[in-house]
Amino acid sequence: MTTSANVLHGDRDLQADVPDRRPRRRGQRKTVASWIFLILCVAYFALPLVGTLIFSLRAKPMLSAWTDMINDPQVWSTLAYSFVIGIFTIVISLLLLVPTAFWVRLRLPRLRPVVEFVTLLPFVIPPIVLVFGLISTFSRPPLPLTGTSLGSDVLLVCAYVVLSFPYMYRAVDSGLRTIDIRTLTEASQSLGAGWFTILFRVILPNLRVAILSGAFLTLAIVVGEFTIANFLARPMFATYLQQISGNLAYQPAAVALMSFAITWAAMGVIALIGRGSQTEIEVTGAH
Amino acid sequence: MTDSVSTLDARSAPPARVGRPRFRWTFLGVVPFFAFATLFLVIPTSYLFIGSFKDSTGAWTVQNYVNLSGPVTSNAYLTSIEISLVTAVLGGILGFLLSYAVIAGGLPVRIRTGIFTFSGVASNFAGVPLALAFIFTIGRTGFITVFLTNVLGWDIYGSGFTIYSKLGLEIVYLYFQLPLMVLIIAPAIDGLRKEWREASENAGASTWQYWRHIALPILMPSLLGATILLFGNAFGAQATAFALTGGFINLVTILIGGQLSGDVLGDQNLGYALAMGMVAIMGVTILAYSWLARRAERWQR
Amino acid sequence: MSYLTLTGIKKRFPGGTVAVQDFNLSMEQGEFVSFLGPSGCGKTTTLRMIAGFEQPTAGTVVLDGADITDKPPNRRNVGMVFQSYALFPNMTVAANIGFGLKVRRRDKAFIAARTTELLDLIGLPDKADRYPWQMSGGQQQRVALARALAFEPQVLLLDEPLSALDAKIRISLRAEIRAIQRKLGITTVYVTHDQEEALSLSDRIVVMSEGWIEQIGTPFDIYNFPKTPFVARFVGTLNVLNARVVDATAGRLDVGGQEIRATGAVDAPTGSSVSVALRPEILAMGDGGPDDLRLRGTIEEVTFLGAVVRIRVKLPGDAGVASVDTFNNPHLAVPARDSAVTFSFPAEACLVLDVAGRDAVAAAATAI
Numbered sequence: 001m002t003t004s005a006n007v008l009h010g011d012r013d014l015q016a017d018v019p020d021r022r023p024r025r026r027g028q029r030k031t032v033a034s035w036i037f038l039i040l041c042v043a044y045f046a047l048p049l050v051g052t053l054i055f056s057l058r059a060k061p062m063l064s065a066w067t068d069m070i071n072d073p074q075v076w077s078t079l080a081y082s083f084v085i086g087i088f089t090i091v092i093s094l095l096l097l098v099p100t101a102f103w104v105r106l107r108l109p110r111l112r113p114v115v116e117f118v119t120l121l122p123f124v125i126p127p128i129v130l131v132f133g134l135i136s137t138f139s140r141p142p143l144p145l146t147g148t149s150l151g152s153d154v155l156l157v158c159a160y161v162v163l164s165f166p167y168m169y170r171a172v173d174s175g176l177r178t179i180d181i182r183t184l185t186e187a188s189q190s191l192g193a194g195w196f197t198i199l200f201r202v203i204l205p206n207l208r209v210a211i212l213s214g215a216f217l218t219l220a221i222v223v224g225e226f227t228i229a230n231f232l233a234r235p236m237f238a239t240y241l242q243q244i245s246g247n248l249a250y251q252p253a254a255v256a257l258m259s260f261a262i263t264w265a266a267m268g269v270i271a272l273i274g275r276g277s278q279t280e281i282e283v284t285g286a287h
Numbered sequence: 288m289t290d291s292v293s294t295l296d297a298r299s300a301p302p303a304r305v306g307r308p309r310f311r312w313t314f315l316g317v318v319p320f321f322a323f324a325t326l327f328l329v330i331p332t333s334y335l336f337i338g339s340f341k342d343s344t345g346a347w348t349v350q351n352y353v354n355l356s357g358p359v360t361s362n363a364y365l366t367s368i369e370i371s372l373v374t375a376v377l378g379g380i381l382g383f384l385l386s387y388a389v390i391a392g393g394l395p396v397r398i399r400t401g402i403f404t405f406s407g408v409a410s411n412f413a414g415v416p417l418a419l420a421f422i423f424t425i426g427r428t429g430f431i432t433v434f435l436t437n438v439l440g441w442d443i444y445g446s447g448f449t450i451y452s453k454l455g456l457e458i459v460y461l462y463f464q465l466p467l468m469v470l471i472i473a474p475a476i477d478g479l480r481k482e483w484r485e486a487s488e489n490a491g492a493s494t495w496q497y498w499r500h501i502a503l504p505i506l507m508p509s510l511l512g513a514t515i516l517l518f519g520n521a522f523g524a525q526a527t528a529f530a531l532t533g534g535f536i537n538l539v540t541i542l543i544g545g546q547l548s549g550d551v552l553g554d555q556n557l558g559y560a561l562a563m564g565m566v567a568i569m570g571v572t573i574l575a576y577s578w579l580a581r582r583a584e585r586w587q588r
Numbered sequence: 589m590s591y592l593t594l595t596g597i598k599k600r601f602p603g604g605t606v607a608v609q610d611f612n613l614s615m616e617q618g619e620f621v622s623f624l625g626p627s628g629c630g631k632t633t634t635l636r637m638i639a640g641f642e643q644p645t646a647g648t649v650v651l652d653g654a655d656i657t658d659k660p661p662n663r664r665n666v667g668m669v670f671q672s673y674a675l676f677p678n679m680t681v682a683a684n685i686g687f688g689l690k691v692r693r694r695d696k697a698f699i700a701a702r703t704t705e706l707l708d709l710i711g712l713p714d715k716a717d718r719y720p721w722q723m724s725g726g727q728q729q730r731v732a733l734a735r736a737l738a739f740e741p742q743v744l745l746l747d748e749p750l751s752a753l754d755a756k757i758r759i760s761l762r763a764e765i766r767a768i769q770r771k772l773g774i775t776t777v778y779v780t781h782d783q784e785e786a787l788s789l790s791d792r793i794v795v796m797s798e799g800w801i802e803q804i805g806t807p808f809d810i811y812n813f814p815k816t817p818f819v820a821r822f823v824g825t826l827n828v829l830n831a832r833v834v835d836a837t838a839g840r841l842d843v844g845g846q847e848i849r850a851t852g853a854v855d856a857p858t859g860s861s862v863s864v865a866l867r868p869e870i871l872a873m874g875d876g877g878p879d880d881l882r883l884r885g886t887i888e889e890v891t892f893l894g895a896v897v898r899i900r901v902k903l904p905g906d907a908g909v910a911s912v913d914t915f916n917n918p919h920l921a922v923p924a925r926d927s928a929v930t931f932s933f934p935a936e937a938c939l940v941l942d943v944a945g946r947d948a949v950a951a952a953a954t955a956i
Contacts (some may be wrong), residue, residue, distance in 0.1 A: 034392025038402075041465070045409060048417075048462065051424025051431060096320050103316035111317060116322050124569045125332055126523030128540045129562045132547050133331025136338070136559075158327045165324075217411075225416040226526035227540075231547055242415045242530055253423050256416035260408075266409040271400075287454050482674030485641055486732075488661040489668045490688035491739060500687070504678040584722060585677075 001152055049260065056253035065250035075255060078240040079223075083151070085236070086222035089160040090215045096161065098211070101172045101204055105181055119169035122162055127227040134232060143167070152232050159228045164218040175210025181201075213270045220266035224259060239280045319408050330527070332566070339559035345445035359552070360542070360561055367522055368568075369540040370453060374460040375517035382468020383476075383510060384518075389469075390476045399469070406466035413463045414526035421459045422531070426450050451532050458529060460524070464517050471516060475509035475583060512579035519572040522565070590614035591775055592743055594636070597647035599633050607633040610801040611647070618773040620766070622786035623903040625796035626822070631675060631779045632797075635745050638777060639668050651742055671748040675720040681707070681731050682716040687781045688739035705908030709768060717764040726757040733765065737772065742770070750785065762789060783823045787811060795819045817941040820865050827866040827910040828941070829903065833858050841940070843908030848881045851935045865939040871912040873899065873923070876932030883910070884930045887923055897922065939942075 056065040069075055097119075104112050122130070138145040138155055145151035181203060188198045204211070229236035241259065245252040342348045355361065389399045425431045427444055435441045448456055479502060487497040525540035534541050539561065545551035546558035597611035608630040615621055623631035636642040638649060640661030648657045656664055666687075681691075684714050685706050686699040694702075707713045710730040720728055729749055736744060749765070750758040766789050770775050780786050785806040786793045795802040795810060795818070802822075803815045814820035821828075831848075834840040836858045839850035843864060856862050875882060885901040888909060899912045912931050923929060 032394035034388035034394050037384055037388050038392075038394065038398065045405065045429065045462070045466075048420035048424045051429055052420045054430045055423035096323055100317050100320040103313075107313045108317065115317065117322070118321070118328070120573065121324075121328055123519065124573050125328070125566055126525070126540065126569060128523070128525040128543050128547075129335070129565055130328070130331065132543055132558075132562050133335045134327065135547065137331045137334045142486070158323075162328050207410070220411050224411065224414055224416070226530070227544075230526075230529075231544070238415050238526070241419070245415070245419055245530070252419055256419040256423075259413055259416040260420075263412050264408045267404060267411070270407070271404045480672070480674065481671055482670045483676060485639075485661070486668070486670060486674040486676070486735070487687070487691075488641075489639060489664075489666065490691060490735065491662050491665070492687070492691040493662060496691050500691075501676050501678065505676075 014248065049257070052253045052257055056250055056257065059250035065254045069250045069254040069258070072251065074235075074240060075237075078235050078237045081235055082223045082237040083219075085157055085160065085234075086219045088157045089164060089222055090218050092157065093161045093164045093218060094172075094211060094215070097168050097172050098204065098207070099199060101134075101169060101176055101197065102181065105173075106177050106185060116169070119165040122165050127159075127163065127225070130159060130162065131228045131231045134228075146232070152234060156232050156234050156236075157203075157257070159232075160218075160222050160225065163221065163225070163228075164214075167217050167221075168214040171210045171214030172207060175207040179206045209273055212273050216266045216270050216273075220263050223262055223266075298421045316355045335559045335562050338556055341556055343554070343556060351554075351556045352564070353559055354554075354557050354563055359537070360557070363537045363539045363542045363561075364564065366453070366537055370457055370460065370538070371518045373520035374457050374464045374521045375514050377457075378461050378464030378517050379468050379510065379514035383472050383513075385465065386469040387476055390473060391479075402469065406469040409466035410463050410470060413524065417462055417529050418459060420456070421450055421462075424456075425455075425558040453536060456528055456531060456536060459527060460521050463527075464521060467520060468513055468517060471513040472506075472509060475506055475513075479505065508579045508583035512554050512576045512583065515572055515576045515579070519569055519576070522572070523569060531534060535558035589650055591617040591619075592777075593648075593650040594634070594638070595648050595650070597634065597637060597649070598645045599630070599637060600645040607799055608637070608644075611801060611831075613794060613801075613804065615775060615777075616829060617775055620769055620776045620778065620791045622778045622780055622790040622793045623796060624783060624786040624793050624823070626781055626782060628798075629796040630799040631781075631794075631796050632747055633780045635668075635747055635777060638743065639666055639745055640664050652702060654903050665739070665741050666743045666745060667739070667741030668745040669729070669732050669736050669747065669749045671751055673720070673725070673732045673752075675728055675732055675735070677720055679719075680716065681712070681718050681720070681723070684720070684731055685734045685738050689736060692739060702738055706738055709737075709771075710734045711764075724757075726761055729753065729761065730764075733768070737774070744774045746776065746778045748779055751780070751782070758785075765789070785926055787823070795822065797822070814939065817863075817865075817917065820939055820941065825868055825911075827868060827871070828910075829864045829866070829908045829910060830906055831862050831864045831940075833860050833862055843883060844885075844903040844905040845902075846883055848883065848938065849935065849936055852939055853921065854940055857941075858882075863941040865941055866937060867911060868898070868911045868913040868932060869935040871910065871931045871933050873912060873914060873929060873931050875933075879935070880932040881935055881938065882930050882932045884928065885910070887925050887927050887929055889925065890922055892916070894924070899923065899929075901931060 059065040059068075100115060104115050125133075134155055135146060137143075138151075139147070144153045152160070184202055184206070185198055188202045193202065223237055224236040225236065226242060229239045230242070239260065241252060243257050246254070339351050340347055340349065343348060355364075385402070388394065389402045421429075423429055425443075427448075427449075432443060435443055450458070483501055483505070484497055487501050492500065523540065525538075525544060528536060528538050528541055529544060532541075534545060542551070543558065543562055543565070546561065550558070552558055552561070592613075592615040594611055594613045597608055598606070599608040600606045611634055613621070623634060625631050634640055637644050638923060640656070640659060644657065648655055650656070651664075651666075676687065681686065682700075682703050684705045689699045690703060691949050703716065704713070707716055710733060712730060715727065715731075716725065720731070723731070728750075733746075733749070741956060746765070750761055753761065762785060775810075778786070780788060787810070790807055792804060792806055793810050794804050797818045803810060803819045805813075805815075810823055812825060820826060829843050831841045831843045833845060833854055834842050836854045836856060839852050839854050841848050841850060841854070841862070841864065848864075852860070883901075883903060885903040887899060888902040889900045891898045891900070895916055896913050897916050899914065901910050901912060903910065910931065
């Protein structure tokens, strides 16, 4: 800098582009290995689906497994039944867990470990043990629920509500974590809202993503559930599939694929509604 | 439920107040949940629990638990543990590798999203349709079986393989174990910070030394915890095995199912003990998992 | 003779963004050089190329006579301290510090001795068996420094090591880093976006912007004689006034109807608009000495900052507002608002910036 009065120019000299050296490929081998492993895994996951599809097309005439399925009223009635059971499960599960999770976060934080423990119990008590216990308890007075089909339906829904506890509670609780419920509640109260309004007009709408993902996960689990439905002798979709797999040749392949498609659709919806939200979504199941 | 909540006038009940009468009121908010859990979870389990300590005349005894060492029940436990262990370890290793490959293996982001969505589906796609899919694929007339026989001249069923066996069941279980591992272990892999690798390279460590001294020790609690969870997942599974083998393989869940539908053990109370033994194993599993998960969390900060 | 030399370094990322353009720097052994610039200016990328984490698209890195451009990072013998500490969470403090020696297969006794030595150096002799998560950020960063020094690297690299820490710890640790560096005489590259850090620590500063080197010089040069408008506005606080060139050759400028004269010819056409940049601390209230330049205006606001009183003087027309810093003196009356005042400054203190940088300069000056 010769003299301070020289104007300082902002633009730079354009320099000639230097030829690029060949970049060292450090991660290349790893990427190739990743691709190979991925392809092997995809093959393992795709083969049973492809095999089922091929099997369903072996029927003569070729599409008869599929047309039979479409024309089988019991496929649709059991599917509808499964959905209705699923919806009842979701509604009851939400009615139980949303106020509980809300209330525990707001007023009874000391009870949180207890509630968490109870919602995790279904991981410890597998469905087969649960249904064993339910049938043993409710097949005799004072509550002989298994005697009637309505009673069995009630028992089925209640069992599924229990199964949904871990997923639903964690979805709702992590949803509550992302919104500041204390401030929201206090703000609503200062504006004169009662508890009903707070819960249903303020908290619930803010939990939309969490609740929807929990609901669709529950739906997927209920529609595919076999163990409990089987022992309660309920005409669910999965029990019907098991039943026809013994006496029909090709149609079960089509129904199995449809079952897969339903699970896929439910997970797709969860991925879609979860996009761009901070709520962690639990997608793990027990079998 | 909502009624019991709305009757509370909590505006006059500040959270810090531990005044006796108020405090008891706030408990009403969680009564429906606990009532439901008691009725449909605690009482049925207690029923089995109490029954497992009684003999056929109703007298208290621990004989049922002693009897669990009988050939049928002990064999069921061993088979269940073996299958769960094999699929948990295999699914754990393969699932970890797949998860690592899609997260840190230099694959496009779209593949990562695709694999995670699919894992969500596959980890929930179990039971009857899954068993059927494998029967249709490598069952006696499945297309892979037919392909191998006709094209390669290799009759896998002739050489002793069958999908209705322990090995077959393990192959089927991997279909939900592996994706479950992908999902559970992903946060831990995401938590492996790039700087740790760089710091280790900077200190002069080779890739192998990085894995040996840093990455694996950091991941270990998560890996162990996830594998334990997979173990529990397989241990409690009933539908897939039932649909695949029709009760042919002697698993604890299958045996309980048989007991429930036809008293195959010929002893109600032994059945209760069988179920309680299962709960005990699952309980230990979950305890070990949560202990390891808490350890892993400490490092993630 | 230069110890670390970067020649014609360029970095283009796969996406096409060019992070570093034609970077040339020669460092003496034991020198402390800072890379200073806003985020995204390429300073960290350059540092990472010295460490070997990034591969330059063009150019060479020579360390002590050896070309290390293509050497993998684990064979470079260069110590790095990360912004986020990056301590290994599964290892104790001692194991972290000894890691570099362990992978070099040094014997246990040596590692233990060296670790103790370094724990003393960073002032944490009793923390050997702690885990990182049991320590404060400042302590963790000291351990990270010790880890980077343990294997006696030829160069120490620090990537914004203090930016995750509290202001107080930042200043004390800053001094400590410099003291350790002097004691060991280790050649050091320090990346920061904090001009105060760079000015107080460095032997030389490399100011960077958008991948280019703007200026290399001592803190004194960089602050007092910025070579580009960017350096002038990025380093320190500036008053930027609008001016018009009255006579380019004579260096005469019009600032809000008042004429001032620069020390030499102005490199801009007569009649064009330029900016005049003045450091607040070089301005003085009153008429000053006979050779000083003067400007008159009205007091817009007086801000009491403790040791310093900042007086904002509004100049006539669209020339703008100048902040004048004076030391607090309880015996002097603080001037009243709206009163007419004169301030003065030596002609050499007057930096003339071209119009191209004007808007940016003005914006930066008010933002500081």
